[in-house]
Amino acid sequence: MTGLVISDLRLRIGQADILNGVSLGILGGEITGLAGESGSGKTMTGLVLCGLQPAGAVVTGRVEFTDSDRSIPNLLALQPREFNRLRGRRIAMVAQDPVASLHPMLTIGTQLTDHVRHHLRLSKQQATARAVELLERVQVPTPETALRRYPHQFSGGQLQRIAIAIAIACEPAVLIADEPTTALDVTVQAGILRLLRELRDDLGLAIILISHDLGVMSAIADTIAVMRYGTVIEQGSRQQVIQQPQTEYARELIAALPQVPPPGITTDAGGQPHPDAQPHPDAQPHPGVQPHPGNHPHSTRTGA
Amino acid sequence: MTAPATLIRRPRIAPVWRRPLAIVGILFVSFWFITMIIVPFLPLADPLAQDFTPLSPPSGTHPFGTDILGRDVLSRTLFGSRATLPFAILLVIISLILGSLVGAIAGYFGGVIDEIIMRIADLVFAFPTIVLAMVVAAALGPGITNAVIALALISWPNYARVIRSLVLSARNQEYVVAGRLLGAGPLSSLRRDILPNVASPMLVLAMLDLGSQILLLSGLSFLGLGAVPPAAEWGSMVGDGVQQFSNWWLAAFPGLAILTVVVGFNFIGDTLRDSLDPRSANAVTQVNA
Amino acid sequence: MMGAILQLDGVTVRYGRGASAVTAVAGVDLELPPGQIVGLVGESGCGKSTLARAICGLQPLAGGRITLAGEPIPPLGHRRRPARLLRIQMVFQNPYASLNPRRRVGDQIEDGRRVATRPVGSVSDLLTEVEMDASAADRFPHEFSGGQRQRIAIARAMAAAPDILIGDEPIASLDASLQSRIASLMRDVALRNDASLLFISHDLAVVREIADTILVMHTGHIVERGPAERVWAAPQDPYTRRLLAAIPIADGLGRIPG
Incomplete structure (x- = not known):
């Protein structure tokens, strides 16, 4: 079976522990989401899998790589030259x-x-x-x-x-997508997500989707791993993690999202038969000023 | 919210004590600085006294030999630091201030002011430095002060050009714009927001420039346009020495002095530049865990 | 005292000259009455940031006019900003670039207090208002996380006692879990200080939570405007509908929006 098995991946730079034992299985034909906030170690995990950790980083643990014609028991033990041959070709x-x-x-x-x-x-x-x-x-x-x-x-x-x-x-087995839609407008985001999903199905790629956006995760990830402080604190199927998060932190992350879905609209774009497509002519706001006092999610206590 | 931001330093440059060139530079430069300060208290012959047998080669009593007028070369070489280092430093400070002021004005205001200033700078750049320095120094008359003035007049464009480009990129930084929105006028904007943030590259430039300014200053003295005899100055000592080529010690020791101090400043400048390099300056990554 | 009204009439901004000129903002009308929270939503390149810069006098106009309390806002140029315009303050997108790295937080907030046209609280009061510890004043910006820096930037803008606060994508570089909090903080701080807020963002979902009125901008034009709940629930313009439909929803159902 194509994929990666990460066990107890640790990374330390100087005095700082960036990854504290990440264990994760990544399967071909699946999109594995790595969710978390900045500093959670999700991007660093992706870099280590490409052999691109910063100079001076001390990496321990094991990453087992398997594809159709070979199996490498531990990517971390490879010489830089061997990793160069792999990177871009088998892991992109x-x-x-x-x-x-x-x-x-x-x-x-x-x-x-x-x-x-x-x-x-x-x-x-x-x-x-x-x-x-x-x-x-x-x-x-x-x-x-x-x-x-x-x-x-x-x-x-x-x-x-x-x-x-x-x-x-080069028909890689593993594709690591680090925030692939974060720099894009929301209206083109869906197209990229759809493309990633097609690649998963057609090429049997193991895709690691790194994103802070749980909306994006919910759209295409098959399994989701929530990271914090350099470890995976929760993982499971998409439905499970988003609908019934087990940890307090994951619950807070989801609660902090703005209130969606939009009441007036469903997922089909522009299909609303509105009789009057004219923009509202004036900007006079309604006088009542504070329309929704109770809705602000103040529950998270992370970072700021 | 109260979680402290963890600073992760990418392994940037090795610490100073692990960089051999930096150590060499610091040793050379501090040797000359210490010498400059303590040399009057050392048991040395008077550098100006013509008390000894002329042109005697290095020996136990005169480790560096004596010159054509019977002066002790060791004493003159060590005293030479007092004629060179303070003036070179003064020279760099003057050019730095002059160049920064003019360059910052050009970069900040742009337009016609920028054009005028930078065309004058181009004019200075158009001539070989030492030739222009000779012309100006000759016009002002010999003397170390005039040599400093001459060199300051032709070295400010180096600084002006660098600081202009730094200011150009800094003035569109969001914090500069934010300062302007809070009512900072051009001068306080430059002083508060821009100059402190471009100071480190200027420091590196000045450090690297110190070496070449010592070389130029000595060069002018060598040509007889700097320090006037009988002052002990390295450049003029080398100048005297080349006329007595068979008496190698006359030029070799002051030459060695110039070499060590220039190399020392350059090594220190290089080290500083490496440690302030934009890549390593960005190496401090914020991780708000 | 209630603040002044910011008014934009047919504001047009062009980049470049002649045939290759690009119209970034094309005839925008906008009124920002005191105590109002207006959300300006659009995607990259729609002209929303250019509009913010124009309001601050950082961008010359090719047409139309911008007035504060009836008086026009001239381009800033190199001169000191006139005192009456200090009542417009801005919070920038990138909290890592908008604070001077070489000055203490307290000094930077103090700069704002010095130009305030009406009495404002002390630096500690201002920091407390943005939910920061007063001890932050003695520290340097690099000691803080992105969210904390953005709070400091808000405190600095509020120190000048503005009538108009502009947020130019103030939450775009923050973690998702912070975006709503910083947005509502800006709203609360503005309302408490009788300022109006023009909140510019690409994220309709967050803007809807804090704004009274939403304006949707597309290719330099305002294509839709109206009360936040109306725009959200019954968008009139096709572009607004596309924008709404494209928001990915964290429902765990595996649906790609749009």
Whole structure:
């Protein structure tokens, strides 16, 4: 079975314990959500799985990697050179900000094909064909033209699709997506989430979705692990963690979210037959001023 | 809310005592500073007294030998620190203040003011430093004070250019804008919000510049445009020495003095720059656990 | 005393010149009466931050006018900000960039107090008001977390006793569990001090919790405005509907919104 088994992963930098024993199973064909707030260690967990922990960090524990043709008993014991061969090829990562993660001076084509040629040793023509195929896979319109364009000529959502295309170019077994929609507008977020879910189903990818947004988790994660202080404090299926959180902290996180769903609208966009589509003509607010005193969730005591 | 923010320091540069170059730099520079302070109290010959046999090679009584007028080279070399270090430091401070002031004004106000200031700076840049320094020093007449003035007049553009670009990027920082919204005028904005935050790179620049200014100052003296005889000054001592080439000790010891102090300041400057490098400056990551 | 009214008439802001000019804000009308909480919602690039900058005089107008208590707001330029305009204060998006790292928190709040046109509480009072310990005054910004820094930034803005408080995405860089709390804190602080609040955010769900009126901005235009509950429950404009529909709901049902 493809996937990762993380056991008792610890990471310490100088005097600070960043990860305090993370244990987690990540399966192929599933999206595993790592939820938590800044400083909980969720991003650091993702970096360690890519072998990209900061210099000077002391990492202990075990990460077992399995895919269709091999099994590596402990990724952490690999030499840097061996990890380099694995990273990008079997374990890939998508970063938060696609604008920062793509090289501004190189065409999309170069960035897609270089990577493929390096890892898979394809010819230039083969690599270009593969690049077109990948852009089709992530639904970037007119892939042939897109290959000749530069990152600034795309919108944020398109760029994130391209970044995902680069990540899956070598058919990895594990894809780590660190806040993949946080830098994007809410109206393009859904498209990226849908794409991640398709990749999970079509390629059997094991996707690690790192996000602080429980709404995003609820949309596509199959299992959710809630992290705090460098450990997983709660994990379970999506329904279980969100609907019946077991720990106080998870309950607080969910309670702190704004009050949704919106009463007037369901999930279909723009389908509301409103007779009068005119914007409300004036900004005169209603005089009653304080419409909802009781609704503010003040229960969390985290961080601020 | 009361949970303290944990500071995680990425392993930045190694501590000073683990960096050999920094140690060498500190040793050299502190040697010369200490010498500068205590040299009058040392049991040395008068650096100006022409009491000894001229041109005697290094020996037990005169470890660095004597010069053509029968003066003790060791004494003159050690006393030479008093003719060089204070003036070089003064020179750097003057250029730093002048350059920062002009550069900060150019960067903050921009527009025509910026154009005028930076074109004048370009004009200075257009000439080789030592040539321009010679021209100005020659026009002012020889003397260490005039050499300092000459060098200050041509080194401020270095500082102005750097601080201008620092101010340019700092003035759009949110905290600068916030200060302006709270009613800070241009001067208090510069003084309170901008200059303190660009001070560290300027310090590095000044440290690195100190070495080259010592070199330039000695260069002017070497050419006879700096310290006037009979003052003991390294540059002019080397200058005298090259005319007596077979008597190697005349130029070698003051030359060595220049070398060690310049190298020392450069090593310290490099270390400072590494520790204030933007990458390591950002290495302090906030984790609010 | 009740604060002054901020009024925007046909405000237009363009970037660049000639044919390549981009219109960031296209004819926005807006009135911010005293004691009102107005939420301005839109996605990146819709012009909402440009509008905030224009209100503070940081962005010259290509058309229309902005007035505070009937008097126009000129571009800030290099001069000191005129005293009457100090009644407009802003809280910025990035709490890591909006406080001077080299000055103590107390001194930075004191800067605001010094220009206040009416009496305000002490620095400790102001810190207490934003639920911070008074001892924070002697410390430097890097000693605080993002949420704490944003509280300090709010205290600094309130120290100038503003009539108009503008929050330019003040919660966008904070942890999810803090966003609602900081937003309601801004609302409460503004109301207690008789200031009106223009709260700019991309997050309709949070804005709806604190705003009396919501304005939805898209490509430089206000496409919808109305009482918060009305906009939320019965959005009129197709774009607002799309925006509402795209909010992912933490219900555990595995539905992708939109």
